[in-house]
Amino acid sequence: xxxxxxxxxSKRFAGVEVLHEVSLSIEKGEFTVFVGPSGCxxxxxxxxxxxxxxxxxxxxxxxxTRMNDVDPAxxxxxxxxxxxxxxxxxxxxxxxxxxxxMAHRPKAEIDAKVAKAARILQLxxxxxxxxxxxxxxxxxxxxxxxxIVRDPDVFLFDxxxxxxxxxxxxxxxxxxxxxxxxxGNTIIYVTHDQTEAMTLADKIVVLRAGxxxxxxxxxxxxxxxxNAFVAGFIGSPRMNFLAAxxxxxxxxxxxxxxxxxxxxxxxxxxxxxxxxIRPEHLDQTDGVRLPVTVEVVEHLGATAFVxxxxxxxxxxxxxxxxTAARPGARLDLHFDIARARLFGTDGARVR
Amino acid sequence: xxxxxxxxMALLALSCVYPxxxxxxxxxxxxxxxxxxxxxxxxxxxxxxxVDAWGRAHLGEYLFNSVTVTLGAVVLLLLTSSLAGFxxxxxxxxxxxxxxxxILASLMIPVQVVLVPFYRTMMGLGxxxxxxxxxxxxxxxxxxxxxxxxxxxxxxxxxEMVEAAxxxxxxxxxxxxxxxxxxxxxxxxxxxxxxTLYCWNDVLISLLVLQKERxxxxxxxxxxxxxxxxxxxLCAGIALAAAPIILLYIFFQRxxxxxxxxxxxKG
Ligand SMILES: Nc1ncnc2c1ncn2[C@@H]1O[C@H](COP(=O)(O)OP(=O)(O)OP(=O)(O)O)[C@@H](O)[C@H]1O
Ligand SMILES: [Mg+2]
Numbered sequence: 173x174x175x176x177x178x179x180x181x182s183k184r185f186a187g188v189e190v191l192h193e194v195s196l197s198i199e200k201g202e203f204t205v206f207v208g209p210s211g212c213x214x215x216x217x218x219x220x221x222x223x224x225x226x227x228x229x230x231x232x233x234x235x236x237t238r239m240n241d242v243d244p245a246x247x248x249x250x251x252x253x254x255x256x257x258x259x260x261x262x263x264x265x266x267x268x269x270x271x272x273x274m275a276h277r278p279k280a281e282i283d284a285k286v287a288k289a290a291r292i293l294q295l296x297x298x299x300x301x302x303x304x305x306x307x308x309x310x311x312x313x314x315x316x317x318x319x320i321v322r323d324p325d326v327f328l329f330d331x332x333x334x335x336x337x338x339x340x341x342x343x344x345x346x347x348x349x350x351x352x353x354x355x356g357n358t359i360i361y362v363t364h365d366q367t368e369a370m371t372l373a374d375k376i377v378v379l380r381a382g383x384x385x386x387x388x389x390x391x392x393x394x395x396x397x398x399n400a401f402v403a404g405f406i407g408s409p410r411m412n413f414l415a416a417x418x419x420x421x422x423x424x425x426x427x428x429x430x431x432x433x434x435x436x437x438x439x440x441x442x443x444x445x446x447x448x449i450r451p452e453h454l455d456q457t458d459g460v461r462l463p464v465t466v467e468v469v470e471h472l473g474a475t476a477f478v479x480x481x482x483x484x485x486x487x488x489x490x491x492x493x494x495t496a497a498r499p500g501a502r503l504d505l506h507f508d509i510a511r512a513r514l515f516g517t518d519g520a521r522v523r
Numbered sequence: 524x525x526x527x528x529x530x531x532m533a534l535l536a537l538s539c540v541y542p543x544x545x546x547x548x549x550x551x552x553x554x555x556x557x558x559x560x561x562x563x564x565x566x567x568x569x570x571x572x573x574v575d576a577w578g579r580a581h582l583g584e585y586l587f588n589s590v591t592v593t594l595g596a597v598v599l600l601l602l603t604s605s606l607a608g609f610x611x612x613x614x615x616x617x618x619x620x621x622x623x624x625x626i627l628a629s630l631m632i633p634v635q636v637v638l639v640p641f642y643r644t645m646m647g648l649g650x651x652x653x654x655x656x657x658x659x660x661x662x663x664x665x666x667x668x669x670x671x672x673x674x675x676x677x678x679x680x681x682x683e684m685v686e687a688a689x690x691x692x693x694x695x696x697x698x699x700x701x702x703x704x705x706x707x708x709x710x711x712x713x714x715x716x717x718x719t720l721y722c723w724n725d726v727l728i729s730l731l732v733l734q735k736e737r738x739x740x741x742x743x744x745x746x747x748x749x750x751x752x753x754x755x756x757l758c759a760g761i762a763l764a765a766a767p768i769i770l771l772y773i774f775f776q777r778x779x780x781x782x783x784x785x786x787x788x789k790g
Contacts, residue, residue, distance in 0.1 A: 222690065224686050224689070224690075244689050244690050245689065245690060245691065245692030245693075246692075249690065250690060251686075251687070251690045253683045253686070253687060254683075255681055255683050257681060257683035257684045257686065257687040258684075258687075259684060259687075259688075259702055260706070261702075261705045261706060270688070270691050270693070270701070271690075271691030271692050271693070274688075274691060274692055274693040274694075274697050274701070275692055318687075318691070322691070322692075
């Protein structure tokens with residue numbers, strides 16, 4: 173049985189609906205990531221699950237119990253906030269033990285739990301410090317420690333890495349992944365960063381404007397996106413979209429004619445489509461040939477991003493390992509039509 | 524420092540220090556010594572005026588009343604205003620804004636306007652001539668400003684801290700006591716000092732509520748006779764009444780200066 177089940181959950185703020193009938197189930201022990209552009213309702217959805225926002229309509233079940241009107245503390249959840257929300261006047265140890273102290277747990281139990289969390293997160297030397305005397309990464313760990321101490325069934329994270337610098341972000345990301353392996357709890361994690369989503373998630377939930385666009389494993393969303401939005405959002409650099417026109421012989425891409433990919437749908441001649449090609453799939457020497465003009469080359473060391481322009485004026489990015497591309501020069505890109513994805517002009521996937 | 528700044532500053536400082544000097548200087552004279560030499564420095568100082576003020580003029584008892592009432596009112600003000608500030612700044616409930624505006628509006632009603640209904644209410648509740656009545660009266664009159672300041676102060680704190688505490692299972696009262704009260708320290712200190720001054724120095728409300736007993740400021744006012752006034756005795760009384768406040772100032776000097784910055788918080 174799924175641990176968390178949302179059924180047609182909607183949320184309205186003063187008459188404005190920001191979540192539209194979201195339905196979702198999350199399995200026990202699963203690492204679920206909510207991802208989507210800013211303002212799509214990720215935080216709101218997480219806060220509805222946490223109990224910090226009231227659910228306008230629909231239901232939320234956790235562990236088989238209806239939780240719509242249950243107090244946040246009684247839902248068996250712990251949350252790590254984006255701003256960490258540490259209590260500035262308390263030491264690290266006091267911050268972590270706050271919930272247990274408020275519940276009047278025995279001192280021995282509190283000390284044991286704080287010590288255990290401190291060990292897992294390597295916070296032992298910092299226990300007597302106040303948050304102001306900690307670095308960003310350390311504060312982050314204290315916030316996670318405060319959640320661990322409560323021994324929750326489910327961890328909720330709202331953009332926990334967004335206040336860290338790039339290097340620390342990667343490091344902390346790995347630590348969170350390890351933590352999930354050690355503790356095995358269910359985790360719901362909100363981010364707008366698709367790399368975090370891809371690297372951490374067992375299951376990604378892509379949201380747009382208060383609706384779920386697609387749910388699936390990272391590789392499933394990458395390989396088999398339901399629509400152009402998901403295809404563009406997952407993967408970096410983002411997928412290239414080229415206007416395509418269905419002809420009797422195949423797909424017309426500007427001057428180039430590509431064969432039709434294998435489809436279950438029959439297309440009408442003259443139909444307008446979008447062909448999605450991932451930048452990393454433009455690094456081969458055979459397949460459909462796309463002549464382009466190189467505009468900018470970004471060398472990243474192992475690979476390079478080649479920004480090009482087609483003769484039709486459309487731009488696209490190719491990710492190449494060894495590139496001879498020079499700005500201003502002509503270049504032939506090749507791709508395998510079987511790896512490209514076809515979408516209607518409304519963005520819906522055509523399979 | 525340049526003299527253009529230094530001279531006016533020195534004059535300003537003098538204008539503050541001179542009355543203190545005048546009071547203490549004359550408090551040490553006897554009545555005759557004062558009449559013969561009003562502004563000169565005391566010749567043979569004596570503490571007799573202080574003894575008289577403390578005992579014969581009952582200032583000792585009055586001081587005790589003042590301390591009780593001021594302490595009671597300030598503690599009550601700080602507790603209620605931080606509770607109200609917490610609710611208004613952090614919690615969501617219907618008519619929150621309306622309530623805040625009503626409280627703000629009540630800031631603009633001068634005490635004098637409501638004296639008659641105030642007095643009748645106090646009579647009706649049987650609170651006339653009780654120290655508790657005066658504590659309640661001070662709390663009522665000074666509360667709107669305190670609530671306003673605490674709300675403004677708490678509004679600047681991140682709401683996520685309260686949410687984190689709720690996730691941690693703390694009740695609202697636990698959140699208030701364990702988080703909001705300690706976090707509100709700078710603002711509460713400012714309010715504590717300000718209200719101590721207001722309550723201590725008040726004559727009007729005290730005169731209405733405590734008619735048999737007196738607070739020290741009313742007691743001093745009563746030392747002035749209709750035709751003659753024993754100025755050295757009055758000075759001794761004033762010095763006695765001012766001493767606790769001056770001590771308080773010396774003790775909390777730094778916090779008072781810091782507190783001025785808290786007052787500059789926007790709503
Ligand atoms: N308390 C609120 N009152 C009114 N509208 C709100 C409130 N909280 C959020 N919203 C609106 O709900 C929508 C979703 O907000 P939400 O914070 O969930 O977005 P998000 O996906 O977390 O974005 P971000 O990545 O920027 O954090 C936004 O349009 C926002 O303006
Ligand atoms: Mg958010």
